[in-house]
Amino acid sequence: MLVETFGNDGLIFLVAFLLLSGIVAAKFSSRLGLPALVLFIAVGMAVGSDGLGIIYFDDVELAQFIGILALIIILFEGGLQTKWSTVRSVAIPSISLATAGVLFTAIITGSAVYLILDVTWLEALLFGAIVGSTDAAAVFATLKERNIKAKMGATLEAESGTNDPMAVFLTVMFIELIISDESNLWMLIPSFFWQMGIGLVLGLAIGKLAYKAINKINLESSGLYPILAVSFAFVTYSTASFIDASGFLAVYVAALVIGNSELTYRHSIFQFNEGIAWTAQIMMFIILGLLAFPEQVFQLSNIFAGILISLVLIFVARPIAVFLSTIKMKYTLKERLFISWAGLRGAVPIVLATFPIVAGIDGADQFFNIIFFVVLTSALVQGSTISNVAKHLGLMGPAKDTPHHSIELISIAKANAEVVQFQTNRDNAIVGKRLHEIDFPTKSSIAAIVRGDELVTPYGDTEIKAGDFLYILVSKKYHTQLMKVLNNKNKQAK
Structure with a gap:
């Protein structure tokens, strides 16, 4: 009609x-x-x-x-x-x-x-x-x-x-x-x-x-x-x-x-x-x-x-x-x-x-x-x-922090890898450590760090801070191992 x-x-x-x-x-x-x-x-x-x-x-x-x-x-x-x-x-x-x-x-x-x-x-x-x-x-x-x-x-x-x-x-x-x-x-x-x-x-x-x-x-x-x-x-x-x-x-x-x-x-x-x-x-x-x-x-x-x-x-x-x-x-x-x-x-x-x-x-x-x-x-x-x-009623929470940035691979079929986005918080064990001190799995690499509105170029001496958005290139084979490292809590949080 x-x-x-x-x-x-x-x-x-x-x-x-x-x-x-x-x-x-x-x-x-x-x-x-x-x-x-x-x-x-x-x-x-x-x-x-x-x-x-x-x-x-x-x-x-x-x-x-x-x-x-x-x-x-x-x-x-x-x-x-x-x-x-x-x-x-x-x-x-x-x-x-x-x-x-x-x-x-x-x-x-x-x-x-x-x-x-x-x-x-x-x-x-x-x-x-x-x-x-x-x-x-x-x-x-x-x-x-x-x-x-x-x-x-x-x-x-x-x-x-x-x-x-x-x-x-x-x-x-x-x-x-x-x-x-x-x-x-x-x-x-x-x-x-x-x-x-x-x-x-x-x-x-x-x-x-x-x-x-x-x-x-x-x-x-x-x-x-x-x-x-x-x-x-x-x-x-x-x-x-x-x-x-x-x-x-x-x-x-x-x-x-x-x-x-x-x-x-x-x-x-x-x-x-x-x-x-x-x-x-x-x-x-x-x-x-x-x-x-x-x-x-x-x-x-x-x-x-x-x-x-x-x-x-x-x-x-x-x-x-x-x-x-x-x-x-x-x-x-x-x-x-x-x-x-x-x-x-x-x-x-x-x-x-x-x-x-x-x-x-x-x-x-x-x-x-x-x-x-x-x-x-x-x-x-x-x-x-x-x-x-x-x-x-006093039921307001903290301001929502939503990333307005992303990094994607063009074809996972050809690379058999992916970019993992992960936001850190104060409970993560990797916070406060420098990149060379973190035991990342084989075939994984920090592609970028976004801190607030700033793009931080990752080096071995770069320190991870709470609230950072990490973009990590990793082989699909080591994805689970990477997530264990990222989600590991510090002793105070435990």
Whole structure:
């Protein structure tokens, strides 16, 4: 339909325009104090039929498909960037928040919806299920550049990466109970444990297969390795979906395994996936913005209902769910309050809101419009104040030190070697030593040292300092031995 309207050349220009608009929105989002997703949605609504009228888009099924594809990419990138050493300490509370927390949120929010809207109990609980989970795209993007303490960031990212299965299960379950007289709650519950269990196992298995394949296969071009990695994300999701397991959970777990393994062309893979995740996020939120018609979303009745439901969700349902889900867990009152406030809603609720429309449930359009408003409210109110809330509660961490430099080999197939990037810290045994004093393995050599914004030429007398980024050329055969030397701790740290 779009090709018929704009022609091939016009459509290409339109895609370029939307991407550029999204990039400009991302650039100015931090200056405006707004999450980027709000501006992406605004771009979509602006060029839609109720805005400038450039694009008329009402294909719910296509929007759902694009949303799922984008979420796969975003979850995969988020899992790659997540350190298992940090997540491991918060695994139990994150899983509790991702399961019991979503259920509590859905029940409490659904109860409010039943009182606010003229709907049945099942329809109200369906609404609660749709907005019950936090959103990986919103959480990853919001926390990425903010200096939140590692424990808080890990808890929120792990929760948002693993709570989609519960939200999807509850949404599908309530849709089936509404449209089918033969559906039985007790028959549907075992499918949840199947989805979670098999999704977890499949993610672990494909993740291990993926990083072994990436490390062992010799490709002629270094640019193929990032494509190979993201291909495994789609393989993981589709394989899980074929056997009725949770594709989203499987993708996140597989990415965790891959990202925490010793990986060939690690920097290229991470950089590529970060770029494609931004692209997916921009296009997904713009498409969802196109799908929403401002004239309908911002009707007074929808605004009134949306504000009431948002208040319940933000100030009642989410806090109660967090406190109940983390009982007897090692979180302070301030940490629980922050987790409650940082439960952002985003693309997942909007994508899930298309499910009742596709299923043909009466009143689904109204649900979509109100849910859209709730997501905007969450992003505007919570997303724009996360840093201030964290600062007020004393939960800000150290400034993030992200390298803006890289060294890559052109073809690993010909060299059978790689450049390892490693950042030192005060606990590393090599800190304070000169290069000639360090027992580096055979066939390894320091290619460069980056200290702050300065490039340090490595000599035998060059002293390693905490915070240095080391770029080491090493034969793949000696990679493991090199990592043992680099990760060795000094006696005080032990």
